[in-house]
Amino acid sequence: MQKTLLVPTDFSITSLNALRLALEQRQHDQPVDVVLMYAEWLDDSISELLFYSPKKRIESLKSEVFEEALMILQNRFENRINSIRIELFHGYNTRAFHNFAEANQIDQVFVLQDYPFKPAKRGFDPIPLIKKSKFPIQFLAWKDQGTYFEENQLQLLFNN
Numbered sequence: 001m002q003k004t005l006l007v008p009t010d011f012s013i014t015s016l017n018a019l020r021l022a023l024e025q026r027q028h029d030q031p032v033d034v035v036l037m038y039a040e041w042l043d044d045s046i047s048e049l050l051f052y053s054p055k056k057r058i059e060s061l062k063s064e065v066f067e068e069a070l071m072i073l074q075n076r077f078e079n080r081i082n083s084i085r086i087e088l089f090h091g092y093n094t095r096a097f098h099n100f101a102e103a104n105q106i107d108q109v110f111v112l113q114d115y116p117f118k119p120a121k122r123g124f125d126p127i128p129l130i131k132k133s134k135f136p137i138q139f140l141a142w143k144d145q146g147t148y149f150e151e152n153q154l155q156l157l158f159n160n
Contacts, residue, residue: 002082004033006106008126009086010117011038011061013069021140022110023077034084035104039126040119042090054088061120062086089126094133097126101135109135112142 005022009015019034026032038061043049074081089100100106109130117125130137 002033003030003107004035004105006035006037006101006104006109008109008111008117008130009036009038010119010123011063011066012118013066015112015115015117016066016069016073017142018110018112018115018140019073020077021112021142022138023073023080026080029080031080031082033082033105035106036084036086037089037100037126038086038119038123039089039091039129040123043122057088058086091129094129097129097133097135101133106135109137111137111139113139115142 005019007015007019007022009018019036023032038058040057043052070084074084087100087104089097091097091100101109111127111130117123117127119125
């Protein structure tokens with residue numbers, strides 16, 4: 001049976017460490033589908049909503065370094081990953097998260113323990129909402145390596 005993992009992201013390389021650690025734990029399991037979820041509030045403006053495009057929004061949030069890190073992970077764990085996709089979550093409550101998880105056929109959520117999300121302007125930290133939903137969450141032990149430039153954080157994806 002195909003498993004789908006959810007990993008919340010703020011489009012930083014550090015947040016991708018949750019995916020790396022989750023895949024390292026799944027050494028002998030079947031390949032999985034991965035959903036990287038970014039949580040943000042929708043704008044209330046009708047004109048903004050008329051021209052809203054999730055694909056364009058995701059592209060505006062991704063940096064070259066983030067894409068490079070994602071490619072490194074896909075290459076490093078190619079035998080453990082079927083697919084990786086990025087989805088936007090716009091919910092306000094636990095019911096919305098359950099609907100999101102059901103629509104994406106999520107089996108388990110992987111989150112870095114004590115990681116402070118740093119979302120963009122309209123983004124928010126989805127972890128409190130996921131915790132309230134009582135969805136199966138696995139907190140991954142992660143040691144903060146201090147402040148690094150994005151380029152230097154790529155090296156952390158190769159550690160261990």
